[in-house]
Amino acid sequence: MIENTDNQDNQKEGRIVQVNIEEQMKTAYIDYSMSVIVGRALPDARDGFKPVHRRVLFGMNELGNTHNKPYKKSARVVGDVMGKYHPHGDASVYDTMVRMAQPWSLRYLLIDGQGNFGSIDGDMPAAMRYTEVRLQKIAEAMLDDLDKETVDFTLNFDDTLEEPVVLPTRIPNLLANGASGIAVGMATNIMPHNLSELVDGLHAMIDNKDITIDELIKHVKAPDFPTGGIIYGFEGVKQGFETGRGRVVVRGKINSETTKAGKEKLIIYELPYQINKAVLHQKIAQLVNDKVIEGISDVRDESDRDGMRLVIDLKREAIPNVIINQLYKYSELQTSYGINNVVLVKGRPRVMNLKELLAEFVEFRHEVVTRRTQYELREAEKKAHILAGYLIALDHLDEVIALIRNSSTPEIAREGLMTSFGLSEIQAKAILELRLQRLTGMERDKIREEYEDIMKLIGRLKEILGDEGLRMQIIKDELAEVKKKFGDERRTEIQYLAAEMRIEDIIAEEDVVITISHLGYIKRTSAYDYRQQKRGGRGAIGGKTRDTDYIEHLFVASTHHTMLFFTEKGRCYWLKVYEIPEGEKQSKGRAIQNLITIPSDDKIRAIIDIKDLGDKDFINNHYIVLCTRNGIIKKTLLEEFSRPRQNGVNAITVNEGDQLLEAKLTNGNSEIMMAIRSGRAIRFPEKTVRDTGRGAIGVRGIEVDNEKDEVVGMICVDKEDKTRTVLVVSEKGFGKRTDIEEYRITNRGGKGVKTISVTEKTGPLIAILDVTETNDLMITCKSGITIRMAIADIREAGRATQGVRLIRMDDSDEIAAVARLDEQEEEVELLAEGEATENEGEGTGDDSGDAPAAETPETDTEA
Template identity: 90%
Template sequence: MIENTDNQDNQKEDGRIVQVNIEEQMKTAYIDYSMSVIVGRALPDVRDGFKPVHRRVLFGMNELGNTHNKPYKKSARVVGDVMGKYHPHGDASVYDTMVRMAQPWSLRYMLIDGQGNFGSIDGDFPAAMRYTEVRLQKIAEAMLEDLDKDTVDFTLNFDDTLEEPVVLPTRIPNLLANGASGIAVGMATNIMPHNLSELVDGLIAMIDDREITIEELIKHVKAPDFPTGGTIYGFEGVKAGFETGRGRVVVRGKIMSETSKQGKEKLIIYELPYQVNKAVLHQKIAQLVNDKVIEGISDVRDESDREGMRLVIDLKREAIPNVIINQLYKYSELQTSYGINNVVLVKGRPKILNLKDLLSEFLEFRHEVVTRRTQYLLREAEKKAHILQGYLIALDHLDEVIALIRNSTTPEIAREGLMTNFELSEIQAKAILELRLQRLTGMERDKIREEYEEIMKTIAHLKEVLADEGLRMKIIKDELEEVKKKFGDERKTEIQYLAAEMRIEDIIAEEDVVITISHLGYIKRTSAYDFRQQKRGGRGAIGGKTRDEDFIEHLFVASTHHTMLFFTEKGRLYWMKVYEIPEGEKSGKGRAIQNLITLPSDDKIRAIIDIKDLSDTEFINNHYIVLCTRNGIIKKTLLEEFSRPRQNGVNAITINEGDQLLEAKLTNGNSEIMMAIRSGRAIRFPENTVRDTGRGAIGVRGIEVDNEKDEVVGMICVDKEDKTRTVLVVSEKGYGKRTDIEEYRITNRGGKGVKTISVTDKTGPLIAILDVTEQNDLMITCKSGITIRMAVGDIREAGRATQGVRLIRMDDSDEIAAVARLDEEEEVVAAIEEAIEGTEVEGEGNATEANDTTEAVEPEPEA
């Protein structure tokens, strides 16, 4: 026995007994044992995702030539070969490993093609190894490819008689594709399987952007993907696993309901959670029914066959299917949770890695493999080129070489003579002596020269690859895309997000919609395809049914994911997501805004601004909201002041008695502002002449309004650098025109402005002013509900003092209610044009030429 060193005085050392501390001895022995288990048995290598036994089985089968295109070999033979050469443990451990790699319910991507009984998902044992046969799958061969090209290190086997690879030079990200689990000493690992196509997409994204975040990687590698399918219930645990390497994934089996011919309902379980035994689940459900934990089930039977899994649950007539399903999830293994614990060996040391770390380690390994392979190919090519160079020298001195060889008494003398006379290396001289005579014919000599030229091109390319990391990464990327093409497939496991962890935007399709708001405050959103583009002068189409005294006042296009800012005539601001606006038919009137936001009955919406993302700090701190009122007051406020939505709204501007808010525009602080009034005048001044103030401020005078009957009808804000925009004005009777903005001279804020349209009884007073380009479309809505869409390019340009051209034909009693601009960047414009291509609108009038209605008017002096 080993004595404690405290009793050294009583011990006698005779050379055979060494005094040691028993605590240190036990600690050292246990650490050695634990590291042996960790490194040599239980944990996978981060590079190829294999434990030693898996690696040895695949390598042993490859050495036997047991590939996918060769006949099957007895499992016993493979087990014996692997055990005798590389894995000196029990045959059961080797055979169990082989069996698992051949089971479609155990591995997401099977590595071994088995023939015979390899067990079942019911937990049946496989047949003995003497009865089953195996060979490699194609995907496994992709993991062994380039093994003979010095791509990985080899080490001696257990008895130092053979060599085995330390790691396989796999092109497949096997660790994440097939996952791994194992219990070591003091630690364990549990890595979930994933979809190969998604992994390749993630790796390619990482090659393109090495600073990619885990959040961006999750867009490619969405979640684990199990061989048995099922549904991942909730995403937070999966996300935690991706971000930290530790998490929890809940998986549910898939159930569908059927109704028999007799009208009885039954539930069909057709997919199970990963690693759940179907027979055990069957027994568990039967036990729950017998114990009256679940009531409402009359029978449970297994109807699975070659076509697939089918566990049938007959329901009693009074049973509610959804209640039974939820009880099955609660009390049986139909819902199972798995702990994510990404512990792997990195350079021989156990580490816990997140998704990005795992993919980075694989990419680094692939880069090393490609580099070593290129170096090997370069060495081999240079060796070949060296011999061919010798051949060429010999061919250039063919007669002398033949004479030298003929006159030599032994091969050694001939070799020495070649090396001395023609400055050849020993390798070249030996190759020349072994050269077959047929290669000395003229045609063969030409082939040698061509071969030499080709090999020199190959050498140049290989050197280029070794000198350029970008080229090496491109090779890795191309090989990954080839892997995806050969072995990639669709996801088997669905993802079901929980309400608490999902933004509503994630389930709302992002698309452009037309928003309409009526004079009496009815709002709706409609598919943009319901509106069609017409020529100027047409009769238009019905844009919405309204009450006799109501008409559509606001009409514009927005994305369903954007936020709408609603400004009321009393200066209040309300927020609403576009997807929250009720969807309605094109001819429907919509819903009252008061039912959607807390809008007082004596207030109404006057201006709407579409904001893509109110949480974008840089955007909201560099943009402004410019407000104007009917009495000519203007105010500018930083967008950040309006970035915190409140249920009851906020005060955007203080409105004086007798005034109303008219317009609100989003600007970048570098615009020119134009305001127009009903009598036909407009003013232009720089935005920086209006200082920005807080939400509660009143504002300053923008334009002078002469009398009580006159009022501001609109405001536009145009970027100083934008020379493509023109000013479009529209009158109440349907006349309009475009004018170059430079015709309006810049004046001081608060002045009277200049004439913008000649107002007559024929045209009616000015009703709208817009800034447009020729790529814009115009949407005009009448108080009768008629809507027409036309291209701005069809409206001719004219001077400030003209009355313009007829834009829309109307009845004498009708008037224009609203004019909206559709921007060219909205994809909906092209979509609408494509959808209505070749169609003709019933009742569409003929377009009227511009010069038929334009009347020249002598310009009045500017105010």
Template identity: 85%
Template sequence: MSENTENQQDGRIIQINIEEQMKTAYIDYSMSVIVGRALPDVRDGLKPVHRRVLFGMNELGNNSNKPYKKSARIVGEVMGKFHPHGDASIYDTIVRMAQPWSLRYMLVDGQGNFGSVDGDMPAAMRYTEIRLQRMAEAMLEDIDKETVDFTLNFDDTLEEPTVLPTRIPNLLINGASGIAVGMATNIMPHNLSEVVDGLIAYIDNRDITIEELIKHVKAPDFPTGGIIYGYEGVKQGFETGRGRVVVRGKVNVETSKAGRERLVIYELPYQINKAALHQKIAQLADDKIIEGISEARDESDRDGMRLVIDLKREAIANVVINQLYKYSELQTSYGINNVALVKGRPRVLNLKDMLSEFVDFRHEVVVRRTRFDLRKAEEKAHILQGYLIALDHLDEVIALIRASRTPEEAKEGLMTRFELSEIQSKAILELRLQRLTGMERDKIKEEYDEVMKLIAYLKEILSDEGLRFKIIKEELEDVKKRFGDERKTEIQYLASEMRMEDIIAEEDVVITISHLGYIKRTSAYDYRQQKRGGRGALGGKTREEDYIEHLFVASTHHTMLFFTEKGRCYWLKVYEIPEGEKSGKGRAIQNLINLPTDDKIRAIIDIKDLGDKEFISSHYIVLCTANGIIKKTLLEDFSRPRQNGVNAITINEGDQLLEAKLTNGNSQIMMAIKSGRAIRFPENTVRDTGRGAIGVRGIEVDNDKDEVVGMICVNKEDETRTVLVVSEKGFGKRTDIEEYRITNRGGKGVKTINITEKTGSLIAILDVTEKDDLMITCKSGITIRMAVADIREAGRATQGVRLIRLDDSDEIAAVARLDEQEEQRLDEEAQEGMEGNEPGQDGSSAAQGEAPVDETPAE
């Protein structure tokens, strides 16, 4: 007891709280595991053991263009110099880096037995041979140019790199998994070409969103292929660094010569043991959990994987496949947990974080490499400059050297006489005599000039950040060209998460709606252009009492707003409209939207994106009725689709909604009535009201015998637009909008067309430019397409030109404008169609000698 007391007093025994000691020791241990074993560095994506193996192989000259070396030689080198742990851990690391089913892009080129996807063990390291892959060499490039920091090894006798100066974004392309203390990491492998595209997109725009980056880096890409089933977990992993990816194996259904079906599994989920899966499937069949399997056998060979499952005669292949996904590892889920070391600290990283950290690291490597190259170039220039001074005074230099008793004396003499540095003087003394010839002197001068150019370029790199990032991009593009490949893993979206816009091609389509409410969409190219006065083509088969009433062009990704004659508004995506043949009648619109049987579509507005807040808050819907009522409502009031529609305008008894237009609030509104009059007034004279309002009078209409036929909204500054009017019997003309004077809203208006028995009543009014095309549809179903430029301009009070020749019993039902002319419209089909429509060949009125235009002013 007294001895202990004495020792305590001597200070050789220190009292320590065991709780504190355990806490401190455990924290030290855990940090050692986190930093030195389990987690990869965000920059090169490697753990210390991988980095030491690659560095050790590089130091031994074990390159891709050299002969293989025994694995045991490399293991001994790495263990003795850099990694003082078991040889098994080093060899296991080498084996994994040489297995094509373990790494998406292998870093070690192996020769010999490195195991199999069935879980077979690799041969012992004394039997196998290895060398670096070309990709691993790209990770070690420039390591001798002071691009990365080195640290002392475990016994302070050698130096090893703290990180590799990689050009390859290894963390993302090969992923990583590891369990540390209190944390773990599980980073999925990705496709190199996609990752490089993502890096370049990030360099071009540092504010790029993860949503935009996902267009480049689409999803993980596993070395064993398979199918990613569902995208939401992948997207969550990209956005937060944590998520879940479900992967399925690929299965084909084959039919044997005997007519029996069999399943062939030819790709497995990542890290799944084929032999264990085979055994599991056989067990499921034996236990009657999956009824339809008669036999399972492995027919894999050097040509590829082939796990064959024979089905019983009554079994349904798809049912068995779904059961395999449910009960076996043919469907496996992986937790995404992107934890990596950033500046020595573990951090959860999203996709943008990982890309930005790599770009920042590459920038640092380029700067350090350039500084090294600049220093070496300046040192070389310094020596060459000394050579040039010596060559310019050659005889004097030779005499000085000959007169010197020792090299040291000669060196001092050169430094004093020619003001040279010690380095230059030593280099001159070591100069070989052959370099004193005239040709060699010229070479030294050329070499000096080249080095000076290089120095100027290197200094430019160091002073210009844009140039540095250009170099990074060029090096990344070179990496993609050398090592990039196609995706191995397919992506399969679930129905609940699929955006239809992503899988439906964006194209212009013609939407047609018949008088009785049948709707369809057809490719715009199905309608060829014809000459004015032609017979037209059949635009849609309809029942005798039906005809095409609405016809317009829209993109498949847009949203259509449908306005009914009772003042309701409904929504429908263009791609949701069934596609039909040009001559087909389409599908009843009641089957697509909840439209009552006693209501019908009167107007349609095409909106590009209802989610564009700026657009919907600055645009209006202007509505007009047959009795001349007009109303304006903010588009935002129509931006929240409802299945049963909403009320757009309150319609008075005996009236109905006729037209709806989208405006920016500064338009000129024109309304035309059946008897041939039109009114023009500024939009701002109509104040905007809520959806349920009645509206105000736009034009005076005699309700007993007249009604509004149409409304147009034209911007004041658009001088290219003219007013096109068309009558029932196929006459039409264009008139300058300025011929219609601006009047007060609610007046009678002015004459817009001379109505006669020959022309019939006014049927349509449109605003057009000479670049537009016109679609005219008749009640008989005939459709003709023509260029607006072919319709000449005429005064307000004329009857116009014949646009389409009609049978006596036929009338025009609808007129629509196509916003842009088709490119290369005169293709072979159009040429054929036009050849038959030249004047004099189709019996048109112009060919029969009838005057095509009557421009006589009305009485």
């Protein structure tokens, strides 16, 4: 208990009132906490400002410190705001001004600062006596119509001046610039957003009051930070939009560059919001010193006035993609922010979702437009009243002049006018103050025109006040003007996670050609970029490569599918087709190590296209069949490859001196054929290969006689499918189709039978494919030349023949890759510009004038 001696009456009477200390503290603390919540820490839902921000902008406006006037010293503005409206320390006012002038702190700057206002490295701003400020245009748009009684005013702290309770902003500032603050028992953290997107969302809300959050998200896509970056994952953002509370993960942006010496380096050029660049620089250096991240040789800051540039030099053996992931994991290059939309609504704190926040702004703007229109109507009616008095006086000009001349005092004249002509006191006073020049003929006409115009305006204003639809249209028009003046492009990218992305809504489904070069460069190109040619044609450039590089793998898949990449060391990696960078047909592509974490001494050997790894029935009834160059074969259930891992998994244990060659997807009911370089092939049922785990070695599939011989390919054909034939291609461009039944079924592990007659003219066997007449064939040479032809143009021949010429090549050239296209395309694509000149006289042999007819096929010869 404590003694309360504050009451003077009690003191006079000598009485002491005992009060419970717990209740006294509780009451006092609640009063204090509400003062902090309402008067300091939380923004208003209407204009998005805390009192200090509002007072700074209002004080600068009262000083006439607008964008088209000279700068004023920050100290003068701070003193004015502090002395008139904000009775707190000068540091709180100046810190607020500084933040509103920093381009890395605010999405849309409200103050135009001149001088040192700090840096993203955490440098302090100069003292207020050195810096100068003035309002930005967008801040003035938040103060428009303040003089038209659009908002309520309240007395300042000493009751000598008035300040606005809220600013009549046309900008949805709460969501555009965001807000953060810690009150007593609660906090707020509202993310900044893109103004153009907010205007689109407000338009949609005005047009449809019952709009859903999902429909609003089509317009207001996600937060948009002043420092850019990448929003990594959308689920937390969506939760924040729906409930007012969520979590957004933001990553910095990194580019990789290669120096002339061939060394890789990473460039960080955008940071997550509110991350200190200098601290991040020190953190990365510390991670390198502590050997948490290995593979970095140097970190330096090359930022200048042209932009941010934090450079990380990599060691030669380092894999860029691995280093990037480690930076995201261990440093502030990836940061999460909690969305907590706590705002003041009619003086009370509330958690609000996206729709409620936008609705609150629309309601506020409707109130502002209504009050502004009412004010303009009152002023117009006052003006019309005076003009009506002028018109009466002009109609009786001689009598009015005589009455005024004969009056001894202005009061007598005013009374005379009111009595004689039925004028009001206001009209009579205005007539007495009328300048003589207004009585000329021209001026009298102007008064009549002005009266007619003001009556039209009054009619329009009354129409607006009587029609809510018109008021809403005014709000939309003003918002459209805001978007035109101040709207800009989104700075922060949105990167959806695979689990939450509705790919069909974002990426068009189309067939693409995926090419991988010998040195490991990958790209995807639309299948239509490759025109079909006749057998024996010369082909077209399929990709620009280095002198020592050539296209080694060529594959066709849908953009919605998942690719399984198998390397020669027996590892499996996953990649969505849409994640493969798109390139022109003649471009080199991107190093595959930047996309998946393949060691530098390993390379892609086989690719499998899977439509949906989440389809349980499919993955439990299909198998991956693998074969090696030394003739080993292995079968594993697809389900074991259905859980992608960043660093890949072991698909097969490869013996020393051997390499994984091929991987095929089967349904368990196929027949397997393997072919070797010397021209032999073997056919046996898939069921003779039992399925094993991913780490197994496998069993012998075909016997390889000597060290120079090796397996060149494997096909898996459904034994019920009678439409498929076996296509073999030799190194010098010869090939043929043969009925699969010409290859007798033998035991697994045998020598097989002849599949092509290998001569010096044909060169050794290099590919075996299973095809139908509806397929196309695509052949790529080491020189980069690519040809596409219809399988139907290649006639069937016996096992022991050498086949026909499929492509004409230079003597020094060889075939690098052969691929089957599952659907024949129309001949609608022409060669890229300049390509026809490069390959003039070589091509389709049709009547289009591209080239003369293709070479006549050579006669089949028996072995």
